Amino acid sequence: MPKLTPPVNKDDHIQGSPNARITLVEYGDFQCPNCGMAYPIIKNIQAEFGKILRFVFRHFPLTNAHPMALPAAIASEAAARQRRFWDMHDMIFEQQPALNSYALISFAMELGLNITQFKMDLQDKLLDEIVESHFESGVRSGVNGTPSFYINGYKYNGGNDHDSLYMAIEENMQPA
Amino acid sequence: MLTRNDSAPDFELHATPDQKFALHEIKGKNVILAFYPADWSPVCGDQMSLYNEMLKYFKKYNAELLGISVDSKWCHMAYMQNRNLHFSLLADFHPRGEVAKKYGVYNEKEGQCERALFVIDGNGIIQWSYLSPVAINPGADGIIEALENIANKNKKTEYAEVNATGQ
Numbered sequence: 590m591p592k593l594t595p596p597v598n599k600d601d602h603i604q605g606s607p608n609a610r611i612t613l614v615e616y617g618d619f620q621c622p623n624c625g626m627a628y629p630i631i632k633n634i635q636a637e638f639g640k641i642l643r644f645v646f647r648h649f650p651l652t653n654a655h656p657m658a659l660p661a662a663i664a665s666e667a668a669a670r671q672r673r674f675w676d677m678h679d680m681i682f683e684q685q686p687a688l689n690s691y692a693l694i695s696f697a698m699e700l701g702l703n704i705t706q707f708k709m710d711l712q713d714k715l716l717d718e719i720v721e722s723h724f725e726s727g728v729r730s731g732v733n734g735t736p737s738f739y740i741n742g743y744k745y746n747g748g749n750d751h752d753s754l755y756m757a758i759e760e761n762m763q764p765a
Numbered sequence: 766m767l768t769r770n771d772s773a774p775d776f777e778l779h780a781t782p783d784q785k786f787a788l789h790e791i792k793g794k795n796v797i798l799a800f801y802p803a804d805w806s807p808v809c810g811d812q813m814s815l816y817n818e819m820l821k822y823f824k825k826y827n828a829e830l831l832g833i834s835v836d837s838k839w840c841h842m843a844y845m846q847n848r849n850l851h852f853s854l855l856a857d858f859h860p861r862g863e864v865a866k867k868y869g870v871y872n873e874k875e876g877q878c879e880r881a882l883f884v885i886d887g888n889g890i891i892q893w894s895y896l897s898p899v900a901i902n903p904g905a906d907g908i909i910e911a912l913e914n915i916a917n918k919n920k921k922t923e924y925a926e927v928n929a930t931g932q
Contacts, residue, residue, distance in 0.1 A: 591904060591906050594906075618809070621809045622809070623809045623810075624809075650818075651808070651809070651814065651815070651818055652818060653814065653817055653818060653848065653849040653850075653851075654808045654809075654814055654848065654849070724818075725822065728819050728822055728904075728905050728906065728909060729906055729909060730906060731903075731904035731905070731906035731907075732815075732904055733810065733812070733815065733901070733902040733903060733904035734809050734810030734811070734815060734902055735809050735810075746901065
């Protein structure tokens with residue numbers, strides 16, 4: 590079974606406690622309709638498991654299929670520089686059908702980000718490198734489509750619906 | 766199915782409606798042969814669309830990616846344009862599945878290729894192969910690992926040669 594490479598570390602975008610028993614990682618693409626559908630499901634799963642679960646998002650933009658995937662990923666990293674990664678992540682998925690270059694700026698405004706800084710960061714090649722490094726880690730981790738999920742470091746191959754994910758997470762909570 | 770240390774059978778297939786491609790043409794390069802059942806899987810989980818995004822990692826290892834299915838050259842052309850693919854898809858169309866049969870990955874019952882991967886080194890020797898369940902896209906972690914192993918082996922051979930000649 591493909592293994593998450595590298596494991597979750599301090600450079601990751603993490604929601605939840607470091608002591609959580611379950612770590613759920615998503616490799617996602619902001620313009621991918623399946624990722625858009627998974628978004629509210631993950632929100633539910635997070636609410637249901639509470640402190641037991643932490644959630645990590647890594648970028649896996651399919652740039653040939655989804656022209657806005659990379660700009661959106663970079664916008665989320667620019668928001669991360671203002672400590673607002675998750676707000677931008679949520680906003681992009683919630684307004685996925687409206688995604689275009691202008692929308693990314695208006696999302697930033699809506700979030701009350703420092704726009705001058707945000708626009709400067711969008712041009713920063715270091716942000717491309719971050720997205721790139723996520724993608725490369727996905728290739729090594731055996732990502733085979735978006736979204737791809739990892740539960741406690743191992744690839745999850747079940748369906749992306751709520752019940753399948755929920756049950757797979759529960760199984761991982763049983764003592765080994 | 767052919768496996769590690771088998772030599773890779775040569776073949777010639779259409780890569781475009783008016784162009785044929787033969788395996789021996791790229792001898793010296795590493796080759797990734799990706800047999801797959803059919804064009805037109807949904808995009809977010811489509812194996813060929815996925816590999817399309819990973820071409821630069823394959824290039825880093827001096828590797829050429831070739832997709833093979835029994836779809837016709839015209840079908841491949843439409844699919845490549847639709848998905849914006851930047852590598853060759855070969856049509857194992859006539860006689861149907863002939864190349865897949867040589868590699869032992871033709872599904873007679875379904876009349877299509879299995880989902881199978883081969884990594885072939887510059888000398889035309891298979892260094893890794895993998896048969897995936899048809900419904901599961903295997904990703905590229907196995908391919909990258911195989912290419913890394915080839916690169917390490919080549920390095921070791923080079924060191925041994927240098928040491929042998931005492932340079």
